[in-house]
Amino acid sequence: MRNRLLRALPAADFDRLAGGIEAVELPVRTVIQPVDTPFEFVTFPGSGIASIVAVTSDDRRLEVGLYGRDGMSGQLLMLGGDRSPHEHFMQVAGAGHRVRARELEAVVEESRAARLLLLRYVLSFTLQVAGTALSNGAYTVEERLARWLLMSDDRLDGEEMALTHEFLALMLGVRRSSVTVALQVFEGAKLIRARRGHVRLLDRAKLAEIAGDSYGGPEAEHQRLLGTPI
Amino acid sequence: MRNRLLRALPAADFDRLAGGIEAVELPVRTVIQPVDTPFEFVTFPGSGIASIVAVTSDDRRLEVGLYGRDGMSGQLLMLGGDRSPHEHFMQVAGAGHRVRARELEAVVEESRAARLLLLRYVLSFTLQVAGTALSNGAYTVEERLARWLLMSDDRLDGEEMALTHEFLALMLGVRRSSVTVALQVFEGAKLIRARRGHVRLLDRAKLAEIAGDSYGGPEAEHQRLLGTPI
DNA sequence: CATTCAATGTACGCTATCGGACAGTTCGCA
């Protein structure tokens, strides 16, 4: 059980949930939560990365947030919602656990500690989304790409990530070739090592320098509020 | 008392708060909530518009969200936070009420109904922020400006809004003259009436057409979840 | 009523990014 939220849940609450917890494989492109569909399960990844993507009616897509072992799919459930206008899908393959939304709701209803824990996660998530709004509005493609790589790396312990330029472009809402060029710049500066369909970070510090204020704020707040790094 | 959240609060909870509720004037540029400062009050505007702005270390500013009589300043308080990395300030002057953060926390702690109400507002707010991320990443200045005007107008019942191009540019993270030009286009098409420091919407339907999917989704969800228009 | 300053209109060259196309490369599968 590698998901940080499940691990941080008070033992009594965890035990109450335990019977309903189900291990799941999360291959790349798995849709964890379809658009505007009533919540059935809440998924807690233990590894891999899930993207939350807004879809426009002319079928453009843009990432508004992401999570891995630090989060879960039911952010809006915690706020009293029953569905999400965004799609959640696995951007980097992984595995995790899931629980029926109703069961989690029941536990959270009764346990103040569980509620506070998950709401603090939702807080951290909200800051991340605000950070995405800022990035998209005020930073260049290169800066935004650096931010994205750092955020993903945070959730993967420096593992190599299986990602194509095409996917990255989708996430950032830019052309595929803009990503290609930016990655070349990073590789030229030995900040990353890129191979067909794979990226590994080599120099987080320099990437953070490039990302500037688009990276770091929400992450620091997460650490402060949840008491653990992402 | 025109704030929708205060009005929707169960009578018993409202009465518990009532002693601590204080009427406040909210002139333009009033800072309702300074950056990274522990919450002291939660402000419920009854009129006017508050902007939530992210500030970078090189002092660029960009709006991530806004609220008026539909919202309150303590979004993060409801999630267990004690401060916000964003600045809240009045973009259009108004008036409202405020309560000590502790008092609101105490009421929410004990009243499930109050908690659910305010969390549903936070949900709606989160969708708005995600909408800002989408707008900033995937829409043109004209589309984003149309969205902003509509969102503001929603909170002002068609009143004229006192706004300069400079302020609008700040909100959208674009040049002042880009706003000037876009407003001219709108005025030329008789969608708005602009005078020095003032804008009034004349044709919401056409503006919504221009804004496209950048406007409407979060607003519809708000209606569905809170049971009232914004 | 004159003055001053904020707000607005406009112009110009510049840059990032787009949209789209195409060729080369690598991978997995037949």
Place this chain on the structure above:
DNA sequence: TGCGAACTGTCCGATAGCGTACATTGAATG
């Protein structure tokens, strides 16, 4: 082992929006 599909590199003209500067207008104030 060879083929086809997916991925990556590169290039082109087009364009939205930038940065900056300056002129004009209107409102408020002495």
